[in-house]
Amino acid sequence: MNVDDPRVQRTRARLRAAILDLSADHDLADITMSAVAKRAEINRATVYQHYPDLDSLVTDAMEDAMVRIVQAAGLCPFDAPRDVVPPPLAELFEHVAAQAPLYARMLDAHGSARLAVGLRERLTTELTRRFAEGNRPSGHGDVPVELHAAYLAGALCGVVAHWITAPRPRPAHETALAFWRLFRD
Known part of the structure; x- marks a missing residue:
């Protein structure tokens, strides 16, 4: 995956925004990758292509x-x-x-x-x-x-x-x- 690709950057931006948005209302332990995908309006498999786990996504966000x-x-x-x-x-x-x-x-x-x-x-x-x-x-x-x-x-x-x-x-x-x-x- 080319992280300089604008599509990758847009997807990652949506995922970061989704986890931050969800974190405002929910404990991290209660947030799933499925919930992040749904909030970002992205397929769950796509989430895993960008981040192997929730902690990686949180750290990036x-x-x-x-x-x-x-x-x-x-x-x-x-x-x-x-x-x-x-x-x-x-x-x-x-x-x-x-x-x-x-x-x-x-x-x-x-x-x-x-x-x-x-x-x-x-x-x-x-x-x-x-x-x-x-x-x-x-x-x-x-x-x-x-x-x-x-x-x-x-x-x-x-x-x-x-x-x-x-x-x-x-x-x-x-x-x-x-x-x-x-x-x-």
Whole structure:
């Protein structure tokens, strides 16, 4: 299959939209490939030609969100004041809050493990790159760069998942500020 073919791109776009649409109302565990096919108005066999399983489709559908999260973490200036959330981080938490049902379903205990692991790995890679370039919070020179990056990547993923799946999530700005204080120290 040629992924550059416009027909393939259109089909994949329909499938990504269908899974995101279904995820807004249903737990991932309750969504079938048949339901995705029906929502996308595509034959079920066609779905499997593009994605071997639901997790692959979810991961692809959430690609833009993962890029946004990684970029926000990568843009945070570590020398910013402790009591001022850097704009990229504030925007990230506002974005997640605006899409709360989707993120909650994707990141809760029944969500996509592949998505969660992929996000954590990409964050770790981005932070390792930044830290290796010398753009690292001070006071951690005795900790290997990749371990520091993995620690902070796991922290961001964990905080976002905990926050967005809480019965009564705190406001986005409040959570972003609390995370920023932990992240930079």
